[in-house]
Amino acid sequence: MSWATRRRERSCFTGHPEGVVLYAHLIIAQADEVAKPRIAQPDKSTAGSSPAIFPRKEHRISQSRISPNALKVLHGLQEAGFRACLVGGGVRDLLLGREPKDFDVATDAHPEEVQQVFRRCRLIGRRFRLAHVRFGREVIEVATFRGHYQDGQVESDVTTDEGRILRDNVYGSIEDDAWRRDFTVNALYYDAKSDEVYDYVGGMPDLKAGTLRLIGEPEARFREDPVRMLRAVRFAAKLGFQIEEDTQAPIYSFADFLSDISPARLYEEVLKLFIGGSALETYELLRHYHLFDQLFPLTEAALAEEPDGFPQVLLANALRNTDRRIEEGKPVTPAFLFAALLWAPLRKRMRESETTDLGPVTLMQSVASELVTEQAAYTSVPRRFSMPMREIWSMQHRLENRAGKRSLRLLSHPRFRAAYDFLLLRGEAGEVDPALCRWWTEIQEESSEAQEKRVQALQGDGKKRGRRRRRGGGGSQRVKNS
Numbered sequence: 080m081s082w083a084t085r086r087r088e089r090s091c092f093t094g095h096p097e098g099v100v101l102y103a104h105l106i107i108a109q110a111d112e113v114a115k116p117r118i119a120q121p122d123k124s125t126a127g128s129s130p131a132i133f134p135r136k137e138h139r140i141s142q143s144r145i146s147p148n149a150l151k152v153l154h155g156l157q158e159a160g161f162r163a164c165l166v167g168g169g170v171r172d173l174l175l176g177r178e179p180k181d182f183d184v185a186t187d188a189h190p191e192e193v194q195q196v197f198r199r200c201r202l203i204g205r206r207f208r209l210a211h212v213r214f215g216r217e218v219i220e221v222a223t224f225r226g227h228y229q230d231g232q233v234e235s236d237v238t239t240d241e242g243r244i245l246r247d248n249v250y251g252s253i254e255d256d257a258w259r260r261d262f263t264v265n266a267l268y269y270d271a272k273s274d275e276v277y278d279y280v281g282g283m284p285d286l287k288a289g290t291l292r293l294i295g296e297p298e299a300r301f302r303e304d305p306v307r308m309l310r311a312v313r314f315a316a317k318l319g320f321q322i323e324e325d326t327q328a329p330i331y332s333f334a335d336f337l338s339d340i341s342p343a344r345l346y347e348e349v350l351k352l353f354i355g356g357s358a359l360e361t362y363e364l365l366r367h368y369h370l371f372d373q374l375f376p377l378t379e380a381a382l383a384e385e386p387d388g389f390p391q392v393l394l395a396n397a398l399r400n401t402d403r404r405i406e407e408g409k410p411v412t413p414a415f416l417f418a419a420l421l422w423a424p425l426r427k428r429m430r431e432s433e434t435t436d437l438g439p440v441t442l443m444q445s446v447a448s449e450l451v452t453e454q455a456a457y458t459s460v461p462r463r464f465s466m467p468m469r470e471i472w473s474m475q476h477r478l479e480n481r482a483g484k485r486s487l488r489l490l491s492h493p494r495f496r497a498a499y500d501f502l503l504l505r506g507e508a509g510e511v512d513p514a515l516c517r518w519w520t521e522i523q524e525e526s527s528e529a530q531e532k533r534v535q536a537l538q539g540d541g542k543k544r545g546r547r548r549r550r551g552g553g554g555s556q557r558v559k560n561s
């Protein structure tokens with residue numbers, strides 16, 4: 080059964096408490112529109128009009144804040160006789176006085192022509208053909224101006240029945256390109272030669288007002304690419320912008336369209352959502368718009384069972400920590416992020432399996448495999464991250480049940496630091512005893528002699544406890560809510 084089928088089945092009958100109602104509503108909505116799939120057209124009253132031009136004194140872009148390599152690409156293309164501008168998040172962030180994440184270039188040169196200008200250039204992508212110009216570790220993405228399809232044309236070869244775009248490789252003018260972009264604030268062009276900003280879609284006033292507005296007709300634009308709903312939330316959280324009313328209205332009922340997007344693409348989006356420095360705010364918005372349920376339905380269902388319980392606190396704290404680490408320039412691993420995101424359903428399953436005869440470690444391993452497989456129908460989790468994620472989980476039991484000298488060996492385990500950080504999260508959320516967290520914090524600071532003594536003291540304790548347990552009729556191997 081494919082991921083898409085499994086996801087659709089879930090949205091019909093399980094998971095979301097309102098699943099059936101929601102689905103019925105979508106069938107009606109889709110039946111209306113399936114008959115006329117077409118790509119959204121710009122508003123003809125403004126398309127083709129001349130752009131608002133903002134000269135140097137009316138914007139705050141300083142070329143010293145643009146990557147020298149992006150400037151090299153712009154100059155190289157211009158010297159070869161092409162038009163080339165910075166566009167997208169780079170321009171938006173520079174105008175807001177923020178540090179851009181990357182610099183994207185838009186040009187009238189076709190990908191093959193870009194390749195002729197730059198030696199270290201690779202063409203990539205099928206859905207969007209792009210040129211990647213490489214300078215050591217930095218890659219400057221160069222996109223050819225995208226154009227429109229003819230008005231009313233049925234693009235059965237490039238869209239699905241629901242109007243979703245499969246390929247978008249029709250080239251056009253810079254104005255056309257502006258109208259194909261997602262939000263007005265993402266469609267501003269900076270010409271490094273004239274030092275001017277070009278605005279075809281009213282991006283500049285929206286930027287000043289802190290408004291996130293989809294270009295064109297919102298329903299059609301979300302239908303073309305449902306990932307734009309996730310992008311809306313991401314930019315709103317990151318920039319502190321308000322999503323404009325007409326733009327946000329369809330999101331609640333269109334959230335389910337994300338089930339048509341491949342788990343691989345959604346995984347990439349999840350990373351952008353949670354590793355962009357505003358993870359907590361993003362998470363709250365995702366839940367508000369019912370988008371979180373589309374990405375992590377197993378988590379959503381588990382959290383719904385304990386709305387004020389510690390899984391909720393743990394996840395919020397994990398996201399807050401992620402934001403703090405990013406602000407401090409520390410690395411963040413997707414393994415840890417997914418360990419936190421999927422902890423609630425893992426606990427839920429473990430609880431539900433309490434009656435099995437499996438030992439806690441074996442049970443956790445089996446539940447973890449099951450969970451990773453099921454989550455893969457929504458977002459993929461590459462093995463290089465799902466394996467360490469599972470180690471972080473399985474080490475929780477070993478950290479909780481300190482076993483003499485074996486505890487010392489844990490300290491040098493390659494995943495110790497991540498597992499310990501995860502234990503602290505659980506401690507903060509009230510899931511494990513803070514004294515246990517303190518024990519692991521202190522032992523890391525001690526000399527090896529002091530560590531040995533600490534472990535011996537524990538063994539003494541253990542023996543006493545063991546005797547007590549035997550007298551009481553033997554200890555259970557079953558897991559208790561962890």
Ligand code: ATP
Pocket residue numbers: 166167168169180181183259260261262265266304306307
């Ligand atoms: P970030 O700061 O995350 O890089 P960004 O706006 O630059 O934000 P990118 O994913 O790098 O986002 O995309 C660059 C630009 O390409 C966007 O600003 C937007 O103009 C356009 N774009 C990207 N994805 C889409 C999409 N799904 N639909 C329409 N336009 C898009």
Ligand code: MG
Pocket residue numbers: 167168169180181182183
């Ligand atoms: Mg970008």
